[in-house]
Amino acid sequence: MTDVLELRDVHRTHGDGANAVQALRGVTLTVRPGELVAIMGPSGSGKSTLLNLAGGLDRPTGGEVLVEGASLGTLSHRRLSAVRRRTIGYVFQDFNLLPSLTAAENVALPLELDGKSIRAARRAALAALTEVDLADLAHRFPDEMSGGQQQRVAIARALVGERRLVLADEPTGALDSQTGEAVLRVLRERVDAGAAGLLVTHEARHAGWADRVIFLRDGVIIDSSGPLGSADDLLERTS
Amino acid sequence: MSIRHGLLALLERGPMYGYQLRAAFEESVGGTWSLNIGQVYTTLSRLERDEFVLPLPENDGGQRPYEITGTGRAELARWFATPIERTDRPRDELAIKLALAMTTPGVDVAAVVQSQRTAGVRALQEYTRLKTRQDKQAQDDLSWLLVLDAMIFQCEAEIRWLDHCEATILRRTRTARPAEQAQTPEPHPVRKEARR
Numbered sequence: 402m403t404d405v406l407e408l409r410d411v412h413r414t415h416g417d418g419a420n421a422v423q424a425l426r427g428v429t430l431t432v433r434p435g436e437l438v439a440i441m442g443p444s445g446s447g448k449s450t451l452l453n454l455a456g457g458l459d460r461p462t463g464g465e466v467l468v469e470g471a472s473l474g475t476l477s478h479r480r481l482s483a484v485r486r487r488t489i490g491y492v493f494q495d496f497n498l499l500p501s502l503t504a505a506e507n508v509a510l511p512l513e514l515d516g517k518s519i520r521a522a523r524r525a526a527l528a529a530l531t532e533v534d535l536a537d538l539a540h541r542f543p544d545e546m547s548g549g550q551q552q553r554v555a556i557a558r559a560l561v562g563e564r565r566l567v568l569a570d571e572p573t574g575a576l577d578s579q580t581g582e583a584v585l586r587v588l589r590e591r592v593d594a595g596a597a598g599l600l601v602t603h604e605a606r607h608a609g610w611a612d613r614v615i616f617l618r619d620g621v622i623i624d625s626s627g628p629l630g631s632a633d634d635l636l637e638r639t640s
Numbered sequence: 641m642s643i644r645h646g647l648l649a650l651l652e653r654g655p656m657y658g659y660q661l662r663a664a665f666e667e668s669v670g671g672t673w674s675l676n677i678g679q680v681y682t683t684l685s686r687l688e689r690d691e692f693v694l695p696l697p698e699n700d701g702g703q704r705p706y707e708i709t710g711t712g713r714a715e716l717a718r719w720f721a722t723p724i725e726r727t728d729r730p731r732d733e734l735a736i737k738l739a740l741a742m743t744t745p746g747v748d749v750a751a752v753v754q755s756q757r758t759a760g761v762r763a764l765q766e767y768t769r770l771k772t773r774q775d776k777q778a779q780d781d782l783s784w785l786l787v788l789d790a791m792i793f794q795c796e797a798e799i800r801w802l803d804h805c806e807a808t809i810l811r812r813t814r815t816a817r818p819a820e821q822a823q824t825p826e827p828h829p830v831r832k833e834a835r836r
Contacts, residue, residue, distance in 0.1 A: 441761070443807065589772070605799040606792060609764030616754065624754050626761045 405566050405597035406432040412463030413450050424450040426620040437598040439611035447620040448601045456568045457485050486515045490559030490567045494574035496551045498543040505539040508558045529557035533587050549580030567598045585610045643683045648716045657703040669787050753806050760799045767792045
C-alpha cells in the first residue's frame with residue numbers, strides 16, 4: 402500500500418549561525434491510508450513544525466517530504482497550492498472559520514477556490530457536514546454554534562472533497578472531554594474510511610485514538626507505540 | 641474494593657445464587673475483574689456469618705439463592721457513603737520504582753520514564769479501541785463504558801505524572817549545571833576583593 406505521507410530524514414533549522422535552532426533533526430516517518438498517527442511531545446519538541454512540513458506550509462532545510470509520492474520541495478508554487486487544496490486537510494486548534502460565512506459556505510470555500518462550481522461545492526459541503534452530523538446547522542454562522550460544533554465544521558472543511566491526508570494540530574484543545582471525544586471520533590471514522598491522519602497532541606487520552614503514537618523530544622523521534630494486538634489480552638492482564 | 645461489597649450491591653437487585661452473582665459481577669465491570677466461583681462462595685459464607693445475607697431454600701435446580709438482610713443493606717449504604725481512603729490502595733510501585741531509579745547509580749531515568757509512558761499510551765490505545773467497539777455493539781452498557789473511562793483516566797493521569805517528572809528532572813538538571821560550573825576554580829575578582 403502506498404504511503405500517503407512520507408518524511409525522509411527531515412531537518413528544519415530556524416535562524417542561522419549562533420542563533421540557529423534545530424526544530425527537527427532527522428525525522429523519518431510514514432503514514433499509510435487508513436492509519437492515524439499521533440505525535441506527542443512537550444512544547445518546543447517540534448510537533449507543530451513537523452505538521453507544518455507535512456502539510457507543505459513550511460519547507461525543510463534538509464531531507465524530503467512526500468505526499469502521495471510527490472516530493473513537495475520539487476513542486477512549483479502552483480502545484481504545491483493545488484496539493485494543499487485538494488489532497489491535504491488541516492484542522493487547527495482555533496478552528497479558523499471565517500465568521501462572515503455560514504458553516505456550509507466555510508466548508509465549500511476550499512472547493513470553490515479550487516474552481517468547482519458553487520452548486521457542486523455546496524453539495525460536497527453538505528455531504529461533509531452530514532459526515533460530522535451537522536447537516537441541520539449548515540446555514541448557521543460560526544458565532545451561532547458551540548465550540549464543539551465549530552470544530553466539527555472545521556473538520557468537515559478539512560475532509561471535504563477527496564482529501565487523503567488529514568493533519569490535525571491539537572484539534573480538541575479548547576473543548577471539554579465529551580466534545581473533544583466526539584471530534585476525535587469523527588477524525589477516526591474518516592481515517593477508517595481510508596484517509597491518512599496525522600494528529601499532534603500533548604494529551605495522552607487523545608493519542609489513544611491513534612494506531613501509532615510517536616514521541617518527539619528536541620526534534621528527534623525517541624520512541625513509538627503501536628497497539629498491543631489484542632485488547633482482550635490487556636483486560637485479562639488487568640483483571 | 642472488597643468483593644463483599646460488590647456482592648452485596650448485586651444482591652440489592654434481588655436474590656441470586658453463586659453463578660448468577662459471578663456473571664452479574666463480571667457484566668458490571670465489563671470483564672476487567674474476573675471472579676472464580678470459589679471466591680464467590682467463600683465471600684457468601686462470610687457475609688452469611690456476619691448476617692449481611694441470608695440463604696434461601698434451594699430451587700429446583702439445586703441452587704441456593706441468597707438475599708441481602710437489613711444489616712447487609714445498612715453495610716452497603718455505609719460503603720457507598722464512605723469515600724475510599726487512598727491508604728486502602730496498594731502502594732504505587734511506579735512511584736517507588738522511579739524514586740529508586742533517581743538514586744541508583746547508572747540508571748537511565750529518562751529511559752525508565754519513557755518505557756513506562758510508551759506502555760501507558762499503548763494501554764490507552766487498547767482501551768480506546770475497546771470503547772469504540774463497545775459503542776458500536778451496545779449503546780446502553782453504561783456501567784462498562786464508565787469502568788473503561790476510569791481505566792483511561794487512570795492511564796492518562798499516570799502519563800501526565802510521568803511528563804511532570806521528566807520536565808522537573810530536566811529543569812533541575814539544567815539549573816544544576818551552571819551551579820556546578822560556578823564551583824570550578826575560576827578566580828572571581830569580587831571574591832578577591834572581599835578577602836581583603
